[in-house]
Amino acid sequence: MDLDAYVMAHHAEWERLRVLGAQRRLTGAQADELLDLYQRVATHLSVIRSAAPDPTVVQYLSTLLAKARTAALGRRTASWSSVADFVVRQLPAVLYRARWWWIGAAAASILAAFVMGAWIARNPDVQTSFVSPEQAKKLVNGDFRDYYSEYAATDFAARVWTNNVWVAALCIAFGVLGAPVVYLLWQNVVNVAISGGIMVSYGHGGEFFGLILPHGILELTAVFVAAGAGLRLFWSWVEPGARTRSDSLAHEGRATVIVAIGLVGVLLVSGIIEAFVTPSPMPTWARIGIGILAEIAFLAYVFVLGRRAALAGETGDVGQVDQAAVRPVSA
Structure with missing residues (x-):
């Protein structure tokens, strides 16, 4: 697999997931979009890990997915x-x-x-x-x-x-x-x-x-x-x-x-x-x-x-x- 070509082909989706994962509030449509992108990017990560496990790309996508998961599930805050x-x-x-x-x-x-x-x-x-x-x-x-x-x-x-x-x-x-x-x-x-x-x-x-x-x-x-x-x-x-x-x-x-x-x-x-x-x-x-x-x-x-x-x-x-x-x- 040509990793550079794969990254270029899906970079727009990754960037969109990054933007949605960084937002504090999501509309219903945005939440649906985030979950859809999460599933697709998780598949991308799986493909890269099996075919061309570049550490930098794997780390980037893992971090991206973790932030998106937090945005989807909500953040817990400690309180007195x-x-x-x-x-x-x-x-x-x-x-x-x-x-x-x-x-x-x-x-x-x-x-x-x-x-x-x-x-x-x-x-x-x-x-x-x-x-x-x-x-x-x-x-x-x-x-x-x-x-x-x-x-x-x-x-x-x-x-x-x-x-x-x-x-x-x-x-x-x-x-x-x-x-x-x-x-x-x-x-x-x-x-x-x-x-x-x-x-x-x-x-x-x-x-x-x-x-x-x-x-x-x-x-x-x-x-x-x-x-x-x-x-x-x-x-x-x-x-x-x-x-x-x-x-x-x-x-x-x-x-x-x-x-x-x-x-x-x-x-x-x-x-x-x-x-x-x-x-x-x-x-x-x-x-x-x-x-x-x-x-x-x-x-x-x-x-x-x-x-x-x-x-x-x-x-x-x-x-x-x-x-x-x-x-x-x-x-």
């Missing part, structure tokens, strides 16, 4: 109402619908942490299997406390936030496999149990809980939510119910993305508390009280707003139009 709907309806509804998964993850993890921590606290031999006596003394005599004031508060908040977001992201990303989420939860349990068991065994249990609870209540809740969302994603293809496995996984995957976005904000709050409240000179009861208030606010968000949105039929999934959307291809 969409943000408000996400915060007030979608996110709390998804968190509420997944509540038994993350409550279960929290209950199992907390129970395991206390049992393991008590075992470590009562058995010095067990402690030495994790850390040396010198390391244990350093932890008790300052390392645990100094960790929260080692860096400037703003820098520390950023470090904590990014680290916790990473842990939550791993729980969600590997959720489809199931086992990695359990492993991440177990690692979290072990870390807390070792530190807590050693601090308690040396008579510093009050200091441990006084430093871990202000931020840890909300922080661990966020990790449990991420783990619960990940495990629910895993279960969606193991037991898909009335849906096919692919449809069930797609539905749950879209809802899990909403959880991931929402947890960024939750972990930002816990990071701020850990950086500015935990190491502050405020009385222990006041620091723990702030952590409890933050947790109460989160639970109220889930069980008041979330329950209301879920009962109203909100699932957190995208609309039916987007669920059925397929990628346009040239004929």
Whole structure:
């Protein structure tokens, strides 16, 4: 095929499609013309790709078709109402619908942490299997406390936030496999149990809980939510119910993305508390009280707003139009 001759023969149609695709408003006749030209230019693109795939022409026609498709289907614009709907309806509804998964993850993890921590606290031999006596003394005599004031508060908040977001992201990303989420939860349990068991065994249990609870209540809740969302994603293809496995996984995957976005904000709050409240000179009861208030606010968000949105039929999934959307291809 003579590509130059083909381009010259159809250039007028391409130019007309470009003009129509650039217009903000179309009359009925123009809309019909645009759709007719779209089909013809898509055929031109298919011919060129198969007979003379020149990259420049292919890119030009692909861009032309994309703009025409946008003009035909309309443009979506973000608005503050969409943000408000996400915060007030979608996110709390998804968190509420997944509540038994993350409550279960929290209950199992907390129970395991206390049992393991008590075992470590009562058995010095067990402690030495994790850390040396010198390391244990350093932890008790300052390392645990100094960790929260080692860096400037703003820098520390950023470090904590990014680290916790990473842990939550791993729980969600590997959720489809199931086992990695359990492993991440177990690692979290072990870390807390070792530190807590050693601090308690040396008579510093009050200091441990006084430093871990202000931020840890909300922080661990966020990790449990991420783990619960990940495990629910895993279960969606193991037991898909009335849906096919692919449809069930797609539905749950879209809802899990909403959880991931929402947890960024939750972990930002816990990071701020850990950086500015935990190491502050405020009385222990006041620091723990702030952590409890933050947790109460989160639970109220889930069980008041979330329950209301879920009962109203909100699932957190995208609309039916987007669920059925397929990628346009040239004929």
